[in-house]
């Protein structure tokens with residue numbers, strides 16, 4: 001009998017290692033890899049994990065992503081809550097989560113993997129993330145990492161890897177941080193990180209505002225606040241919506257939200273513009289005057305999940321133009337929340353061809 005192959009048969013590895021792009025984010029993880037028709041398949045899942053005991057055998061079972069969040073809201077863990085694995089325990093959970101995810105897609109060991117990673121000055125967190133990457137079963141042929149804001153700009157700037165050959169500014173609007181950086185042929189100039197404008201803070205503000213708007217009758221948790229934002233936020237044409245809560249004593253209460261989603265987002269965007277104009281761009285202008293001028297004559301690339309909000313890119317252009325007193329253009333990928341993984345996937349493809 002022929003020996004059973006250990007290699008997954010879902011992928012064709014005859015023509016070389018399979019390219020895979022990965023973004024491990026604090027809210028969501030995204031994978032990009034080849035589909036059967038020569039296109040790219042993306043998987044987007046919440047970065048969370050819950051364990052439970054098998055009722056029959058007593059073995060530990062692991063659930064991750066949306067399923068874990070829905071079934072075990074009481075003890076689901078978002079192990080990258082702060083952006084990177086803070087300690088050994090969280091690194092271990094992240095490993096477990098990532099292995100489950102790779103296994104569920106049958107991703108092969110014979111692969112070239114590029115990770116899109118945040119630009120955060122946190123040596124311990126980065127080293128823990130590195131442990132997760134090193135310990136994973138994929139990436140047998142090659143493992144590299146590139147800045148998330150560079151990867152996220154790649155699908156926004158062309159069908160190939162044009163972004164790596166240009167001079168431009170990229171801004172990542174994520175859950176835990178605002179990141180900005182100028183790129184010159186892939187080299188980072190004046191990388192900037194700020195916790196002053198974040199998706200998580202918007203969620204907190206939405207929860208507070210809902211309490212106020214309903215005269216204290218409605219308290220929502222941060223997950224619900226995030227869902228309100230993701231479903232209803234719109235800078236072009238926000239529409240008031242209603243929701244219902246069950247009351248502790250029985251019965252239900254219906255309420256309408258008019259202001260509580262867009263007011264926090266309005267403040268958020270003002271803060272983003274303020275941070276970029278007064279901190280990031282002024283520093284870039286001081287240290288790299290010529291690249292600054294070149295980069296600002298091109299569209300600024302926005303990436304990250306918050307960029308998905310309809311109308312945000314145009315509103316960003318208007319407000320930053322006003323703040324700087326000159327015309328600024330901005331652009332983004334079709335799916336800014338998937339862009340970093342897609343860009344990482346294209347880099348992986350290029351590196352795999354060169355092996």
Ligand SMILES: Nc1ncnc2c1ncn2[C@@H]1O[C@H](COP(=O)(O)OP(=O)(O)OP(=O)(O)O)[C@@H](O)[C@H]1O
Nearest residue numbers: 025026027028174175176177199230304305306308
């Ligand atoms: N369709 C959407 N509409 C509005 N907001 C969204 C949408 N999709 C994602 N977001 C928000 O974007 C943020 C997550 O962005 P992203 O996935 O880029 O961050 P992350 O990589 O998980 O976090 P970080 O970079 O901080 O580690 C969250 O606040 C999320 O609620």
Ligand SMILES: [Mg+2]
Nearest residue numbers: 025026148174
């Ligand atoms: Mg991110």
